[in-house]
Amino acid sequence: MRAEEKKFEKYLRLCGLRFTPERRLILREAFSIHDHFEVDDLFVRLHQKDCRISRATIYRTLDLLVKSGLLREVISGERHSHYEHILGHRHHDHLLCLKCGKVIEFSNNRIEELQKRVCEDYGFKPENHRLQIIGYCNRCQLDQGFT
Amino acid sequence: MRAEEKKFEKYLRLCGLRFTPERRLILREAFSIHDHFEVDDLFVRLHQKDCRISRATIYRTLDLLVKSGLLREVISGERHSHYEHILGHRHHDHLLCLKCGKVIEFSNNRIEELQKRVCEDYGFKPENHRLQIIGYCNRCQLDQGFT
DNA sequence: TTGTTATTGAAATTTAATCTCAATTGCAAT
DNA sequence: ATTGCAATTGAGATTAAATTTCAATAACAA
Known part of the structure; x- marks a missing residue:
């Protein structure tokens, strides 16, 4: 298992939460993008791969990923959230x-x-x-x- | 005229825009708050003084105030904009x-x-x-x- | 005064994000 | 395995911020 997945699982366990398949897929997709991305980018990319994960789950998972210290929210000029991963990213x-x-x-x-x-x-x-x-x-x- | 009004008028003229009474009122109200504020704070305070300025105008004016360098947008944890004035504020x-x-x-x-x-x-x-x-x-x- | 152009307010619209809730799933204890 | 509890999910409804539309109005230069 990749480093980021280990860290996420550890965080989830500590909070009494579960490392579900959906959460793993979202994490992998987020870490496959080596640049800023937004919620909709993830949604589109996942659905292109026939992962029918709802927006609600993406929102919920991104919150957890930020709290776990794996993603950070970057502020662009736009009025909706943008993210980038921290591990392995300068x-x-x-x-x-x-x-x-x-x-x-x-x-x-x-x-x-x-x-x-x-x-x-x-x-x-x-x-x-x-x-x-x-x-x-x-x-x-x-x-x-x-x- | 106060320093901030002078600066705002200068900015507006340079952009071919007008220093209207509504814009002056919004500017004054914004500068009367020596702390973070949000759009609705301005709306409420103005209406308490019987200034019937619409939200749309407040949004439009705040954009201009930020562009002119008089206000800055501060990021709070919340998902809507917060502002504070720059001139005369540490x-x-x-x-x-x-x-x-x-x-x-x-x-x-x-x-x-x-x-x-x-x-x-x-x-x-x-x-x-x-x-x-x-x-x-x-x-x-x-x-x-x-x- | 007149004509051009920016501005305004009110309401409709767009958009992001959150919430609701029933169905499902993970997982620990049996 | 089976069971039961609690977390999770998806779909759609909902909330809330911000933007847009457009007709009426106001500012300002000529």
Whole structure:
């Protein structure tokens, strides 16, 4: 069994929940996508494979996957949830352009370290984090002289 | 005219839009709240003052206020938008507990500085940002031995 | 004043997410 | 195996946020 399945099963057992076939299929599908995805992406992909899993179950399972620390919710500009898996996926944060909607990924070790220290100060155990910087990209700044 | 109104009017003019009485009222109400608020908070407060402004107008105006850099959307655990004003409001970030939902505010200058540097590297002009660290608070860690 | 264009409100619509509930399934105890 | 209890599922109803539509109105420049 793959690492992520082990971890999920462990989490479920600890909560008195069950590692059902549906939950395994959803987990596998989520981990087969090496990019951001949304609920409907999973639904479509599963149904293309003739897995008739309902949306309700996908919603419920994604909640569990986030709680177990296997997925994280990434915030895009859109008003519905987007996810990406954590295990085996390099962490990154985002610059979001207010004008053209462009998303730039970046990562910075020193910021991560400082976050760890903040957590220590508060006795907080981080599972994951998200950092978005919202503003204007290179190109769009030219049109934004109003400040 | 207050600083925020000046800035908003400037933004609107530049976009070929109008600084209408409704927009002014919404802006004032938003800036009278020195805390997070949601669309409905504004709607209720305005109607208590007999300002019969429709929800649609509030939604439309809040979009503009965010685009103009006067408000920022803060992400709470809930699935609808929350806002806070930027001008004259001390910036902070959040620690969110996955288990009990507790929100801890923190701020860290060195993280902010590093963010600025990241932006410089990408030629990006930041208007605001949001950083959330998700995990388990002091108290809830004890119950979370599954990792 | 006039014409153009943005804006508004009210209601309809869209969309995401949650809830309900009966049928089913997993699983531990027998 | 069998049984019984509790968790899980799917389908559809429901909730709630946000967006769209469109006719009436208002802002503003000429």
